[in-house]
Amino acid sequence: MSIVTGTFRALAAALKQLPKKRMTLRYPETQLEMPGYYTYDPKLGVAKPGYKGRHILWLDKCTGCQLCSIACENISQAIEMVKVNRAQPNNKKSIFPQVDYAKCVFCGFCVDACPFYALGMTDDFNLVAYTKKELVYSPEKLAVPPKVTRPKVKVKFEKDVAFHE
Amino acid sequence: MPVGATGISTQQVEEDKLVVSIGPQHPGAGHFRFTITVEGDMIVDVLPDPGYVHRGAEKQTEYRNYTQSIPLLERSSLTDVTNIIGPYSLAAEELMGIEIPPRAQYLRMIMSENQRIISHLYWLGIQAIFLGHSTMFMWPLGDRDLLIDLGEMIGGARITYSYWIPGGVRNDIPGNFKERALKTYDYFEKRLVDYERIFFENPLFLKRTQGVGVLKREEAIRFGVVGPVLRASDVKSDTRLDEPYCLYKDVNFEVPVYKECDTWARCMVHLFEMRQSIRIIRQILEKIPSGSVRVKLSPQQRTRPGEAYARVEASRGAMAFHIISDGGTKPYRTKISVPSFRNLIVLKKLLIGSHVADMPAIYWSLDYWPVEADR
Numbered sequence: 001m002s003i004v005t006g007t008f009r010a011l012a013a014a015l016k017q018l019p020k021k022r023m024t025l026r027y028p029e030t031q032l033e034m035p036g037y038y039t040y041d042p043k044l045g046v047a048k049p050g051y052k053g054r055h056i057l058w059l060d061k062c063t064g065c066q067l068c069s070i071a072c073e074n075i076s077q078a079i080e081m082v083k084v085n086r087a088q089p090n091n092k093k094s095i096f097p098q099v100d101y102a103k104c105v106f107c108g109f110c111v112d113a114c115p116f117y118a119l120g121m122t123d124d125f126n127l128v129a130y131t132k133k134e135l136v137y138s139p140e141k142l143a144v145p146p147k148v149t150r151p152k153v154k155v156k157f158e159k160d161v162a163f164h165e
Numbered sequence: 166m167p168v169g170a171t172g173i174s175t176q177q178v179e180e181d182k183l184v185v186s187i188g189p190q191h192p193g194a195g196h197f198r199f200t201i202t203v204e205g206d207m208i209v210d211v212l213p214d215p216g217y218v219h220r221g222a223e224k225q226t227e228y229r230n231y232t233q234s235i236p237l238l239e240r241s242s243l244t245d246v247t248n249i250i251g252p253y254s255l256a257a258e259e260l261m262g263i264e265i266p267p268r269a270q271y272l273r274m275i276m277s278e279n280q281r282i283i284s285h286l287y288w289l290g291i292q293a294i295f296l297g298h299s300t301m302f303m304w305p306l307g308d309r310d311l312l313i314d315l316g317e318m319i320g321g322a323r324i325t326y327s328y329w330i331p332g333g334v335r336n337d338i339p340g341n342f343k344e345r346a347l348k349t350y351d352y353f354e355k356r357l358v359d360y361e362r363i364f365f366e367n368p369l370f371l372k373r374t375q376g377v378g379v380l381k382r383e384e385a386i387r388f389g390v391v392g393p394v395l396r397a398s399d400v401k402s403d404t405r406l407d408e409p410y411c412l413y414k415d416v417n418f419e420v421p422v423y424k425e426c427d428t429w430a431r432c433m434v435h436l437f438e439m440r441q442s443i444r445i446i447r448q449i450l451e452k453i454p455s456g457s458v459r460v461k462l463s464p465q466q467r468t469r470p471g472e473a474y475a476r477v478e479a480s481r482g483a484m485a486f487h488i489i490s491d492g493g494t495k496p497y498r499t500k501i502s503v504p505s506f507r508n509l510i511v512l513k514k515l516l517i518g519s520h521v522a523d524m525p526a527i528y529w530s531l532d533y534w535p536v537e538a539d540r
Binding site for chain 1: 308322338366459
């Protein structure tokens with residue numbers, strides 16, 4: 001192929017893209033639809049696929065066994081067991097995990113360690129904060145399911161175009 | 166020592182020789198420094214200086230049990246996370262003496278091949294921007310996101326999935342995965358044709374890469390390079406073919422071999438491999454059996470005392486782990502053999518005698534990833 005035809009073919013390939021919809025996801029205005037929560041089934045020993053974002057703690061199921069904290073020990077030491085003023089028969093010591101998101105690496109091995117279906121990971125990834133202190137999520141804060149107000153978009157494929165809508 | 170606006174410092178050593186320091190914060194070079202001595206426009210000496218991001222991953226695995234090492238090891242090679250965990254899991258499983266169910270093996274292969282495309286696309290984007298082609302930087306990095314979406318559907322994260330673990334994989338694929346994956350790969354294959362038109366057949370690309378940085382067959386074997394660099398030097402070598410792990414013997418794929426041995430050949434190997442990876446995933450999605458995906462292990466799983474060695478074909482070449490265990494819950498010693506470091510040795514061979522302008526093209530065609538090499 002000569003230089004002239006090669007150059008024109010390259011230009012034509014670029015020009016072909018002009019009328020196509022743009023693929024960019026406009027993040028702060030919209031956000032990608034997430035695959036759901038990542039949870040683990042200790043009976044089957046297999047996790048359910050989902051997004052490994054911020055944790056969710058089902059307080060009434062947590063027994064304060066510290067296995068999540070132990071699982072995290074050599075990974076990032078993000079989980080600390082803290083006392084919560086809460087009377088719960090299955091949790092005599094009233095200790096619950098508190099996650100420091102300045103340290104967490106979102107590997108999800110704490111979820112895999114929980115034998116009581118008490119810990120999961122939500123599809124919330126909007127964890128920005130102004131101070132490091134705000135990134136420490138107390139058990140009560142972890143128990144609240146995340147709320148996303150911005151509109152969610154999906155990837156769509158049409159012939160040879162992919163775009164977010 | 167005058168420092169230019171670009172941050173590259175130069176030093177006059179002899180009458181007409183100049184030492185140019187590149188890195189360690191070079192955009193694209195990663196945390197890696199090399200010093201070249203130039204005489205006019207020709208490079209006469211190269212001094213690679215790796216080690217800026219050494220974090221002792223091998224030593225650190227000695228203090229963690231077999232599961233806890235995974236998030237740490239993944240961070241050595243962020244574009245290729247599945248394949249760096251692969252040999253580690255395989256070696257640990259050999260020591261634990263467990264059999265992995267076939268469905269888990271296939272899921273590992275899907276993730277591994279998807280990761281290979283992701284890594285190659287990242288490489289392609291940087292290679293293009295090194296050659297001054299910004300469109301080809303934008304396109305692969307945009308399309309890479311769609312493949313990362315697929316990884317996210319399975320692995321639950323965008324980059325660090327921690328998906329392969331000793332004992333199988335973390336979770337099964339979601340129900341709508343096959344449909345979405347086929348759609349994505351159909352789209353992506355059409356894009357690859359566009360890539361060829363605008364970049365791989367572009368006369369500018371051909372002029373910049375053909376005949377540049379030739380690594381002959383005998384030299385490639387003598388230096389012991391691996392992966393795409395070796396295949397571009399006319400050696401048919403692929404761990405997936407030579408010593409099949411997982412269930413690679415059940416799928417059909419071709420291994421690209423190019424006789425040109427230059428930078429162009431190294432680029433074409435990457436393009437060829439992306440198509441082959443899609444081909445492998447399509448075959449797996451057709452014939453994946455149902456069943457369990459994970460063998461349940463105790464949190465503090467003990468291994469037999471002894472040694473295990475496992476090797477997989479990562480996107481940059483053969484990635485191997487050698488684990489020695491004394492029968493405890495943690496490895497006694499781990500040795501990681503990474504492809505990046507093995508390919509670095511030829512940098513000196515290829516750069517000496519070439520033009521300064523060819524330096525980025527040759528350097529990045531080796532797909533050197535400093536963090537992986539330094540471990």
